[in-house]
Amino acid sequence: MSERIHATYLIETPYPVERAAEVMAGEQSSGTFTRLANETDELRANHGATVERIERLDCVETPSLPVRPIKGSDMPRYQRAHVTLSWPIANLGPSLPNLLSTVAGNLFELKEFSALKLLDLTLPASFAAAYPGPQYGITGTRELTGLERRPLIGTIIKPSVGLSPAQTAEVVEQLVEGGIDFIKDDELQANGPHNPLEARVDAVMPIINAHAERTGRKVMYAFNITDDLDAMLRHHDYVAAAGGTCAMVALNSVGLTGVTHLRRHCRLALHGHRAGWGIYSRSPHIGMSFIAYQKLWRLAGVDHIHVNGLANKFSEADDSVIASARTCLMPMFAPPTPGCEVMPVFSSGQTARQAVDTYQALGSTDLIFCAGGGIMAHPGGIASGVKSLRQAWDAAVQGVTLEAYAAEHRELAQALETFQ
Amino acid sequence: MSERIHATYLIETPYPVERAAEVMAGEQSSGTFTRLANETDELRANHGATVERIERLDCVETPSLPVRPIKGSDMPRYQRAHVTLSWPIANLGPSLPNLLSTVAGNLFELKEFSALKLLDLTLPASFAAAYPGPQYGITGTRELTGLERRPLIGTIIKPSVGLSPAQTAEVVEQLVEGGIDFIKDDELQANGPHNPLEARVDAVMPIINAHAERTGRKVMYAFNITDDLDAMLRHHDYVAAAGGTCAMVALNSVGLTGVTHLRRHCRLALHGHRAGWGIYSRSPHIGMSFIAYQKLWRLAGVDHIHVNGLANKFSEADDSVIASARTCLMPMFAPPTPGCEVMPVFSSGQTARQAVDTYQALGSTDLIFCAGGGIMAHPGGIASGVKSLRQAWDAAVQGVTLEAYAAEHRELAQALETFQ
Numbered sequence: 077m078s079e080r081i082h083a084t085y086l087i088e089t090p091y092p093v094e095r096a097a098e099v100m101a102g103e104q105s106s107g108t109f110t111r112l113a114n115e116t117d118e119l120r121a122n123h124g125a126t127v128e129r130i131e132r133l134d135c136v137e138t139p140s141l142p143v144r145p146i147k148g149s150d151m152p153r154y155q156r157a158h159v160t161l162s163w164p165i166a167n168l169g170p171s172l173p174n175l176l177s178t179v180a181g182n183l184f185e186l187k188e189f190s191a192l193k194l195l196d197l198t199l200p201a202s203f204a205a206a207y208p209g210p211q212y213g214i215t216g217t218r219e220l221t222g223l224e225r226r227p228l229i230g231t232i233i234k235p236s237v238g239l240s241p242a243q244t245a246e247v248v249e250q251l252v253e254g255g256i257d258f259i260k261d262d263e264l265q266a267n268g269p270h271n272p273l274e275a276r277v278d279a280v281m282p283i284i285n286a287h288a289e290r291t292g293r294k295v296m297y298a299f300n301i302t303d304d305l306d307a308m309l310r311h312h313d314y315v316a317a318a319g320g321t322c323a324m325v326a327l328n329s330v331g332l333t334g335v336t337h338l339r340r341h342c343r344l345a346l347h348g349h350r351a352g353w354g355i356y357s358r359s360p361h362i363g364m365s366f367i368a369y370q371k372l373w374r375l376a377g378v379d380h381i382h383v384n385g386l387a388n389k390f391s392e393a394d395d396s397v398i399a400s401a402r403t404c405l406m407p408m409f410a411p412p413t414p415g416c417e418v419m420p421v422f423s424s425g426q427t428a429r430q431a432v433d434t435y436q437a438l439g440s441t442d443l444i445f446c447a448g449g450g451i452m453a454h455p456g457g458i459a460s461g462v463k464s465l466r467q468a469w470d471a472a473v474q475g476v477t478l479e480a481y482a483a484e485h486r487e488l489a490q491a492l493e494t495f496q
Numbered sequence: 497m498s499e500r501i502h503a504t505y506l507i508e509t510p511y512p513v514e515r516a517a518e519v520m521a522g523e524q525s526s527g528t529f530t531r532l533a534n535e536t537d538e539l540r541a542n543h544g545a546t547v548e549r550i551e552r553l554d555c556v557e558t559p560s561l562p563v564r565p566i567k568g569s570d571m572p573r574y575q576r577a578h579v580t581l582s583w584p585i586a587n588l589g590p591s592l593p594n595l596l597s598t599v600a601g602n603l604f605e606l607k608e609f610s611a612l613k614l615l616d617l618t619l620p621a622s623f624a625a626a627y628p629g630p631q632y633g634i635t636g637t638r639e640l641t642g643l644e645r646r647p648l649i650g651t652i653i654k655p656s657v658g659l660s661p662a663q664t665a666e667v668v669e670q671l672v673e674g675g676i677d678f679i680k681d682d683e684l685q686a687n688g689p690h691n692p693l694e695a696r697v698d699a700v701m702p703i704i705n706a707h708a709e710r711t712g713r714k715v716m717y718a719f720n721i722t723d724d725l726d727a728m729l730r731h732h733d734y735v736a737a738a739g740g741t742c743a744m745v746a747l748n749s750v751g752l753t754g755v756t757h758l759r760r761h762c763r764l765a766l767h768g769h770r771a772g773w774g775i776y777s778r779s780p781h782i783g784m785s786f787i788a789y790q791k792l793w794r795l796a797g798v799d800h801i802h803v804n805g806l807a808n809k810f811s812e813a814d815d816s817v818i819a820s821a822r823t824c825l826m827p828m829f830a831p832p833t834p835g836c837e838v839m840p841v842f843s844s845g846q847t848a849r850q851a852v853d854t855y856q857a858l859g860s861t862d863l864i865f866c867a868g869g870g871i872m873a874h875p876g877g878i879a880s881g882v883k884s885l886r887q888a889w890d891a892a893v894q895g896v897t898l899e900a901y902a903a904e905h906r907e908l909a910q911a912l913e914t915f916q
Contacts, residue, residue, distance in 0.1 A: 106655040114663065115655045122627065123658030141778050143811055165692050167657045173684045173722050175751040177771045181683060181746070184774025185810035192774070201815070235526040235535045237587045238543030243534065263601060264524065268593045270543070270586050302593050305725070305757040326601070329593035331751010337725040351597045354612070355776060355783050358561050359839025362778045390605035391563055435801050452532050 079165040079200035083179040088191035090152035096188045097159045101125035116425045129160040139190030140361040142277030171207035191361035197368040204413045212345040212379040220321045222293045229465045230258030230446040233464030237264040245279035252287045261300035281318040296345040298324035326353035348378035364402040380419045389425035398437040428494035431468035464491035498587040499620035503599040507888030508611035510572035516608045517579045521545035549580040557578045559610030560781040611781035617788040624833045632765040632799040640741045642713045650866040657684040673705045674879030681720035683771045700739040710890035718744035718767035748772035759797030768798035786820040800839045809845035818823035818857040847915035851888035884911035897905045
């Protein structure tokens with residue numbers, strides 16, 4: 077088996093780059109701080125990580141992350157570079173948790189680096205064979221919701237936390253009547269004693285089911301089943317038995333093995349929330365890119381994954397949001413595994429205002445467009461909020477400006493006036 | 497129920513600190529970017545997060561993490577502060593994954609902050625009731641290994657990855673004969689095709705069992721069972737059936753729900769490796785302190801957790817290592833839950849040289865002291881390497897310097913000469 081795993085990093089180091097790259101490769105494969113008798117040449121050849129490529133970038137005067145002073149160097153300079161390492165699959169087999177220990181383990185702590193960020197990951201086909209990947213993905217989500225072309229217009233139940241099941245159902249009733257495609261719990265609303273998951277399902281699903289019987293279209297509700305594993309599995313079954321079509325999990329809170337295990341038992345579309353993502357993303361000098369991150373979770377089996385939104389309430393820049401969404405729509409193996417694309421979820425401070433820019437930047441309607449306040453706070457009420465978003469996306473796809481389209485669409489006009 | 501969760505953060509913000517703290521509290525509880533009709537005063541009072549305390553620190557001219565420019569402010573200054581928030585347990589119930597979404601979720605991404613790090617976490621007693629915590633902890637680990645007072649002298653099988661089961665067993669035989677207390681797989685050695693877990697157990701355990709029958713003392717071997725959940729449970733059972741006493745998991749790779757689930761089925765001591773910890777720790781401006789981090793994993797049920805070591809090969813400073821080890825030995829609830837302390841694992845570039853300093857700084861021998869090269873590369877061989885570490889700890893506990901003790905202990909003298 078000559079299959080290899082490749083990972084590319086941004087590094088910054090006061091040491092010669094080649095030496096620093098060798099330290100990374102050694103630490104993450106067969107090396108230790110002193111060469112041992114049983115670390116034979118054959119073992120190294122079969123199991124050592126290889127430095128595949130080094131591309132020098134700029135040099136800086138001050139280290140980006142705290143590092144120990146280097147002996148004998150008063151004023152070291154810190155060289156940045158892109159470094160690609162590779163590992164034989166024989167070291168770990170196609171195991172996602174052990175992949176993480178290998179490509180994103182101890183190396184972040186190495187004293188040789190004043191910055192180290194995982195930028196990309198290329199996995200051999202054995203991973204595609206070992207993990208089921210998305211069950212529904214884009215096509216399946218469209219089938220479940222009966223929507224062929226346009227984005228799913230969605231919303232988050234707000235306030236995030238604090239509503240009772242009955243109060244949640246009241247909001248759901250208005251949303252469903254208002255023509256929504258997709259509803260999700262907030263990541264803070266899971267199974268708290270004031271709104272237990274099963275009671276929420278009992279309150280919400282009859283409304284969604286009755287509406288589906290009337291109209292032939294079932295609104296997708298992503299119930300947040302994030303919890304310990306047994307509770308997640310039990311709640312998954314409860315949602316499915318009640319006629320639900322989707323469950324949401326906070327990926328970082330649940331972790332890789334929990335999500336993978338849930339996926340193997342899953343009959344619902346799996347909606348991946350990335351709460352805590354800032355830990356990986358906020359610093360340019362440590363962590364992981366979304367390109368690498370989403371590959372792990374797609375393989376684990378999510379069908380949707382959050383990517384923030386343009387002009388969001390968070391710190392992420394628009395080009396980063398679009399790059400994240402694009403990577404969800406791209407294959408992750410060569411040759412491509414059919415159906416491995418997932419639906420990016422645009423969310424966070426979204427209103428009708430962002431539709432045209434989002435479509436122009438992404439060039440696709442394969443997405444879930446979630447607005448919270450952007451629907452709930454529409455002056456015409458929820459139904460008008462939903463309409464305004466649909467109108468905004470109609471304008472986007474037709475290549476018309478929001479302002480021009482608003483001239484003949486009252487709800488859009490109201491939205492543009494309200495959400496400046 | 498008036499139980500509340502408290503979390504303390506380091507923040508840095510170009511906005512007024514009080515306003516920034518309110519944004520955190522709102523984002524992580526009932527708020528959204530525009531106040532909604534159903535966010536009643538009662539709901540806010542019952543479910544809103546509260547800003548409990550703000551302690552201003554220094555002010556800086558440049559933001560520590562990239563932030564968007566503030567409108568109308570040419571040269572903002574960035575105020576640092578410690579901020580404590582609290583949440584009612586009613587929002588989420590005692591659920592570890594949902595705790596993580598609440599205290600370490602979206603807030604890291606908020607545009608109001610140029611730094612945000614979780615420093616500490618105080619949990620109400622309902623968490624202690626909901627989670628089993630460590631099964632063996634310090635006392636149980638001592639019972640399993642038959643060691644009453646001194647540290648467990650341990651080692652990591654090296655090379656990290658690449659040995660066959662038979663080659664692993666050869667090293668184990670020498671270590672066991674050499675008097676070792678504790679052996680662990682490297683975090684890179686799990687269940688790869690060149691050294692499958694079950695074959696490794698088959699090769700290693702007969703040696704450990706035979707030695708235990710002869711001496712009455714069973715060496716603890718932490719088999720790295722990190723993998724997908726079903727494989728972990730299967731391998732846990734396999735290790736237990738073979739007479740093993742310990743399993744290791746890479747915590748960040750497995751995730752919270754996987755470790756919690758494993759613990760509920762566990763008969764072995766659970767050895768927690770923190771590979772990937774650098775993502776949380778390397779930047780002073782984003783992530784999580786070890787104080788908060790280890791509370792999550794102790795509650796999930798690990799018995800041992802890695803803390804690095806003095807003068808380690810990584811970037812962590814010695815005082816941080818000691819602070820981490822100390823927190824493992826402290827209760828995490830008031831009143832203290834009996835047996836919730838866990839054994840800190842000192843590892844990374846450790847030799848006889850660090851024993852005295854470690855003991856003086858920590859003031860305890862409740863720890864596992866792991867040396868890889870520090871044993872394997874001892875000029876007298878493995879048995880001498882183990883002896884040198886035991887001698888070094890004897891010196892430490894007796895309050896004698898390493899040099900003085902080495903005058904009458906050959907193995908220690910050799911170690912000091914070899915590991916400069």
